[in-house]
Amino acid sequence: MQTTQWHAGPGVIRRLLDEPWQFQFGQAVYLLDRWLGRSIPFRLDRRVRFCNRVSLSFPQSEVDSITIDAGVPIGTNAELGRARQQGAIVRINVTPAVVSLLGSTGQMPFAFTRRVLATQENGRLESVRAFFDMLSQRSVDLFYQAWAQARVHYTMDAQGSDAFLPILLAIASMPPARQSKPNVPDEVAAYYAAVSRSHCVPATALQGLLVDYFGLPFEVQPFHTEWYRLQPNELTVLGRGNCTLGSITLGARQRVRGRRARVRIGPLRRADFDYFLPHAPGAQALAAFLGLFKLDSMRFDVQLVLRKPDITRLQLGCGHQLGRGYCLGRPETAGEFSYFYELAP
Template sequence: MPASKRFDGPGLIDQLLADPHRFEFFQAVRLLELALSDGPAPASELVPRQLKFRNSVSLSFPVNEIEALSVQRTEAHEGQAQDQPIERVEMTPAFMGLLGMTGALPFSYTEQIAQRELYQRDFAARSFLDLFSNRAVALFYAAWKKSRLHLQYESDRRNRFAPMVLALAGLGQSSLRDRLGPEQGGVGDESLAFFAGALQHRALSASQLAQLLARYLHVPVRIEQFCGRWYPLPAGARTELGIGNGVLGRNALSGERVWQRDLRVKLILGPLTHELFRRFLPGAPGATALRELTTLLSGVSLEYEVNLTLRADAVDGSTLSSRRSPLAGRLGWDTYVQTRPQHVDRCDVRYEIHAAQA
């Protein structure tokens, strides 16, 4: 519901079509380009194909950048609303062209063409000159837009802008696009483009990794390095009596497992609300995004232990029910047996992320 003092006026496109004289040329073309971007034409071809620029036949001093603007909409069939999508737009700029007060041709051409249109209803001459001025004005707008990256992102972010930024991180090839499963809750290419400056440094520090994950996931992230763990030794690496495969002080090992600290990192997320907590449980979209992002940042050299911290006020008891509810708890993850409110955050949920097992 809008605020009581908020003015609920017409949209920018409606204002532009109703009174084009109030808009600057570049802003008007930009708005029309956005309005036409849902059509079948590619973003790079919207201006020359669906937005036509005409010559002015007025010899009065131009007080605005836009002299006239006309719209052709899709034909409405029986039973359809009359306000159909815009199909084609014709704009008459007052500051550029072959005819008019600021035109490149002598005024006599404008006078003759204006007389033919007024007395003989012959528009062929101006339509012929429009073929040349339309291209010139379109190139003028394209040159203005080319040096403004935010406009390129706005109109053609996926096919032009995003690949250029992703190339800074080594992900600009088309074969590397959409590989992190954005449909299943992973990481989209636009998010990777946002972090391209950090991704180009393959050896990220712990603080950089924590800041990047916190910025993308919108949750507090803390990292503990060198978390040790026992790793089982392959049978061929174990030392056995009577077999010459071990030298004391070099590669002789006692036991079936070894303690290592350089392969494991702990990611502590939270404190989290109950909704965010469920989002980062295994199989949820947040956990998928976390796995894909950590795999991209560190490859297969590290494994991660994810520690989820649930806020004390979000810990709730479990209730048995015969109905299957989407909010039902998952045994061993977010189900608790309690008789009184919690005063300490719960941090006993842990699971592992390893790129080699993803």
């Protein structure tokens, strides 16, 4: 049975235009400012204009309406993005309800709003409203700048980049534009900065972070046993050392549990399974992500589990690799296939 076709949801800016009441005033202006690609810090784009709300009714949110004046159609997400790339956005009209001169939430008496509404009969409403918009444009602009400067996560640097990102990277003890971990973007390292710098990262927390980042089923099994080869000074030699009763170890190896953990991924589809094979991009991304945490002394055994329907018969000349999800027998009689390898972050 054919599945229903998936429809892409509206973008953030499209949703902002269709449902402005779902956003706060500062959040809406910030999204528009970043969407227009501002390059000057603490200065709003000239195409963003603030209009007075000419109504005495109670506002439903901090933003009453947002409209865009463009020389091309902007009905869809693709048309909206194309208009921005072509520079066809002439003006963005934002009508805030939280700060204004007119309206029920305005700073001026209601009599001025009534007189402005009375000019609608002779067709002078837009001209009178434009005069008040000219007076309030600067004050609303300064209000937004003060709002943004008081919130560090909304600030930008002189190049128009996010100024909060270097702060989060400093918390994570990582410089911006790192070259040592190219598989993990700076935004990802900043997002997990708080938990990555913790002195102790529980297995359940690490498992949740892996699921959140990769979007696949992960299971972290701590205290996985391994053979540890004793150093010469740790060996038990009669008459020389390490012969105290209760601390004698026979042999050159002993099993320990605190140095290794197992990361189980799956069941996976064939594409995801191949993505996490050794030396594949997924394995490199996994090693880089685990390197964000204080796990330098830990080693990981990665277990890739291929789901049963994706196990196929080995065929010569097709690029199949024996032992990596391909079998010589009958695939329908095989169970889930697991592939193990060691990973050092």
